[in-house]
Amino acid sequence: MKRILSMVMMIVITVTSFGFCSYNSNSVVSADTVSWPSGPGLVAETAVMIDASTGSVLFDKKCHQKMYPASITKIMTALLTIENCNLDDTVTFSQSAIDTLEPEAANIGAVVGEEMSVKDCLYALMLQSANEVASALAEHVSGSIEEFAKLMNKRAKQAGANDAHFANACGLFNKKHYVTAYDMAKIMQAALQYPVFREIINSSSYTLPTDNKRKEPLTISQRHQMVQPWNSFHYDGIIGGKTGFVNESGTTLVTSAQRDGMTLITVVLNSPGTNSYVDTTALLDFGFKNFKLTNVSENDTRFENKSTFTNNFDSIFKTKLHRLSLSKDAVVVLPKDANFADTTSTITLNEDSSDDNNTVATISYSYGNHTIGTAPVLYSEVSNKISVNATVTPEESTTVDTETSVDSENSNNSSKVSDKDTTKKTTKKETVSKSHFKFSSAIFKIIIIAVILVILAVIIIFFKKKMDHLNAVRASKRRRNR
DSSP: OHHHHHHHHHHHHHHHHTTSSOOOOOOOOOTTTOOOOOOOOOSSSEEEEEETTTOOEEEEESTTSOBOOGGGGHHHHHHHHHHHSOTTOEEEOOHHHHHTOOTTOOOOOOOTTOEEEHHHHHHHHHTSOOHHHHHHHHHHHHSSHHHHHHHHHHHHHHHTOTTOBOSOSSOOOOTTOBBOHHHHHHHHHHHTTSHHHHHHHTOSEEEEOOOSSOOSOEEEEOOOTTTOTTSTTOOTTEEEEEEEEETTTEEEEEEEEEETTEEEEEEEESOTTTHHHHHHHHHHHHHHHHEEEEESTTTOOTTOOOGGGOBOOOOSSTTEEEEEEEOTTOEEEEETTOOGGGOEEEEEEOSOOOTTOOEEEEEEEEETTEEEEEEEEEEEEEEOOSOTTOBOOTTTOOEEOSSSOEEOOOTTGGGGOOOHHHHHHHHHHHHHHHTOOSSOHHHHHHHHHHHHHHHHHHHHHHHHHHHHHHHHHHHHHHHHHO
16 A cells, blocks of 8 residues: 555656646755855864754765774764663673773773673773773674674664774774764764763763772763863763774764754864864854754645645545655754755655555755755554545645645644643544545546546557558458459
């Protein structure tokens, strides 16, 4: 059914292009006529800033150039640990994990046979940047650092970090251990999906408890200065991040901060000393000052149906209505002085039609040459418990621009209303909206007629060719008889 609806959706897009559905005439803006805010000058050799919710690149300085990451590698180590372990699992330090420590490398003084929880290890990894902890976690997850590196590379591709290649869990220099600024931003974006990761990197300090080898608690402090409340580099809205340094990489820094519902991720590579914090602050200030998040379903009306087409569709599905809707959570990121009407979009059908995947298509939005976000087109089934002749006024229906005229009404609103009188007033409106399939009867009839005409045309062409063949045979016989 979802595959059929996907095909119907594309037919509707074609129909709308021929004027059967009214079109809000938004001008199509070329890449040459839109303006994108200019970012700050940076000391860093390469850098990037992305919006975490959309993955859109807001600032780019050679962000696809391969660089050595140093200890920001540990973001990937933390991500894989969170995804493959329980926080109360026990990690046992091996001799090989301890032996990965180089002179003056960050550590917590762990010893062979020491046992720590995964949770404590994650704090030691991200705050203290302990190298032996990174190696111990790698062995705990995959059995060896070499196998863990394979898992890192696989997970990097899944996160969209296509140019990265990892050789170890802690970031020690290796010619085959490299990333790009964009890669690290995508890995950070994936890690931020986990609340425990956010909690850890936002901590100023943490006390490691005693264990089978450690007889006294050990308090470790956050190395990322923008997280430290007492530090002059502390940033309002900071979530956290990770520092890094080896001689071959220079100072590296990954940072995330949130303001007004927008989360930004910055990566600066080879930005010497405290310049990494100056660069990062400049990027974050630029991002929050110049960009905004815009909800797609509330703004995209380029193929909006007018009142002529808002009559309820006489359902052929009897007890259930099959509906396509644009995700209400979908957002795009735009310059603050930009209009949503100036965006362009393309639609891609989802080839996965399995029942556990209700996304039938994805709409990708651009502003000039900049990709600014996507919106999934969702499939759902709702009960048809009202008369098929019910109608919905333009004010009661929500039609959004998926270039398909689909419904984005939230069917769960009524469960959140506690006042009985309010519930009575809204029940009829919400029930109608739930059962309203947004392909109007007029559009559906046009599609049916078009299909019938195509079939008739095929039949006529077939019989015409057959008659032409028979006439040719008869004419040939007549010529021979002469």
